[in-house]
Amino acid sequence: MSQLKAKIHETLKNESLQKNYYQATHSAVAKNRIRAQEPERWESLRQDAYQIRKKTIENLPIFLEKAEASLNARNIETHWAINAEEARQICYKLLQERGIRQVVKAKSMLTEELELNDFLEKVGIRALETDLGEFIIQEAGEKPSHITAPAIHKSASDIAHLFEEKFGLPYTEDERVLTEFARQKLRDDFLQTEAGISGANFLVTEDAALCLVENEGNIRLSVSIPPLHIAFVGIEKVVPDYASLAILLELLAPSATGQDFPGYFSMIRNVEPNKEIHVVFVDNGRSDLWQNQDFRELLHCIRCGACLNSCPVYQHVGGHSYGWTYPGPIGALLTPLMRNKPGDELLPFMSTLCGACTNACPVKIPLHHLLLKMRHQTKSRQAKPPLFSAGIKAFTKTMLHPRFYSAVSRMARILLKLIPGENLPIPCMNKLRHFARPAKKMYRDLK
C-alpha cells in the first residue's frame, strides 16, 4: 500500500476526524452569502478576478520590478530568495544581526512551505505562532491541515484536551474560555518580542501596500508591535492597483470562510519611526511554474481554500493525507510540480474530477481540468501501474473493434452464468459494494 493510501485508510477509519473536516468546510461554503444571494454579481466578480490575475501573472516580471521600486521608495528593504534555504538564511541573518532570539509569527502558508519554524528552532530562535489555529497545532506538534484554517481537523474537545495537558487548564469545551486563555497567553509574547514574521495576502505594486487579511487581530499585533517586521511574499502575490485589490478582497473572505469581509484587514504602507520592514520575495519553484505554460495558471491562486472547502475528497481524507503544505485540489497540483517527491504524482489521480473545485475557485482556475492534464503528462509507474495500463490498452483495443466487443460481451455473459450469485464477482470489491450483473442481453442484441 502506498503512503498516500495508508494515510487515506487511517483518516477514513476516524469518523470524528472526517466529521470535523466536513462540518467546518461545509459551513464555510454554506455561509457564502454573495454567491447564494447574488449569483450574477458573484460570477462577474470571478470573471474580473480571473482577468486581473491573468494580466498580473502574464506580466509578472514587470510587476515585481515595480513592486520593489515602490517598496524601496518607502524605505522598505527588499530581498530575493530563489529557494527555501535562501529565504531562511535571509531571515536568520536579519535576526542574528540584531541579536533577536524570539519571534512572533502571523499565520503564513509560505513560511510553512519554507519550513521556517523547524529551521529557527534548530538555530536556537523561538518562533511563537500567534494565530489561534496555528497556536493550537504548534502546541500539538502538528502541521496545518487547511490553507486558511490550520486546525480545522480539531474539535473543541480535542483542543480542550490539549490545553488541559499542555497548560493545566481545567477541561472545558467552551470555545470562549479556550480562546480567551490563548489570547491572554499570547498578549505577553507580543509585548516581549523583538521581531514579527508574516506572509502577505497581496502586495499592491503601484503604492507598495502590503496587505494582510485575518480574523483575530494577531497579525496586526505581530507586525506592528515588534520593531522589526519581516514579510515573506511569494512572487505571485503582486496586485497592480487598488481597484484590482478591491475585487480580489471582495472574493477572498467569502471563498475562505463564508464571511462577507474578514475581521481585520491591514495595509502596511509606511515604516514607522524606529521600525524596520523587510520584504523577502520568495521564488521556491514559482518561476519554474511560470515557465510552464501548461500549469502557469496555478500562480493565479490567492490561497483562499475554496477548492478545499468544496472538495468531497478533501472532506473525507483531510489535509494531512496530501503530505505537503498545500492540500486539496490546489495541493494535488502544486505538490507534484513544486515538491515532486516520489509518490506525489499519485495526487492528481486522487480526484473524481467532479469539478466542485473549479466551480468554487474565485479566480476561475480550471482545477479539475489541470488535474486531468497532469494525469496525461505523468509516466509514473505508481500512477500508471503496468497491469492497469495493460487493462486500459485492452479495453481500448476491444472498443475499437465493435464486432470483437460484441463477441466479448456475449462471451462474458456466458461465463458469468457459471459463477453463482447475483453480484458481479469482483474479488477486491465485494466487501464494499454489490455491483449488479450486466443485463441479460446488451442493447444491440435486444432487437
Place this chain on the structure above:
Amino acid sequence: MMTRKIYLFIPCLVEQIYPQTATATIEILQYLGYEIIIPPKQTCCGQPAYNSGYTKESVRMAEAWLQRFADAEYIVAPSGSCISMVRNHYGKLPLSPHYKEIFEKIRHNTYELTEFIWKYHQDSYFPGLFDASVTYHASCHLHREIGVGDIPIELLKKKTGLRFLPMREADRCCGFGGTFLLKFAELSNAMTQFKVTAISETKADYVCGADAGCLYTIDSALKKINSQTKTIHIAEILAAGLIE
C-alpha cells in the same frame, strides 16, 4: 416537413447494464417526432482511457467515435458525462486535422438528453403515470460541465403521479470518477456512503439520475445494505406509460 434525424449515442454502461435506458430514450425522442439512427459500430466515447491519462488511446477512441457520428445532424445521449467528454474534451486531444474538422462540425449539435428536451421541447409533456416518490442526484459532469442546472428536476416534476423529494447536497459527487473507483476503492466507497445516507434520508422509492455511471455506483452501495430505494434513469421515468 421532413422528419429530423437524431443519431443516438448509447454509452457503454447503458449498452451493457441498462439497455432499458436506451429503449426509453428512443421512445421519448420518437414521441417528440424524431427519426432515430443508431450508428451500428459505436462503442465508447473513450473516457476511461482519457480520465486515466492515456493520451494515445484517448485519441484513437475519440477518432473512432467521431468517424461513426460524422454525418449526424443531432447527436443525443442519455449521459452528461459522455457528452461532456465529446463536447468539452475531444477538442483538447491531439486529433488529426480530418477529425478536428468533424469535431468542429458536430460539437454544437451534441446534446445530453434532458438538455436536448429542454432546448427544443421545453413545453412538452410526457403522458403516462409514474406513481412513486423520487429524489434526484445531480451528476457532476451533467451539472457542472454541461450545466443543465435544475432542468432534470423540472422535467421530473411534470410527470403525472411523481412525488418529488429533494436530496441534500444533490450535486455532491457519488464517488464514481471512472477508474477512480478502482484506484481509490476505499475513498470512493466513503464518498458513495455519504451519498447513500443523503438518499436514505429522503425515504424516496427511487433515486433518479441521468448518468449510468453514477447510478451503477449508487446502486452498488444501496444493494449492499439491501436498501428499498432503487436507482432509475430519468429517461425511464419520462418514458413510463408513454406508449400504450
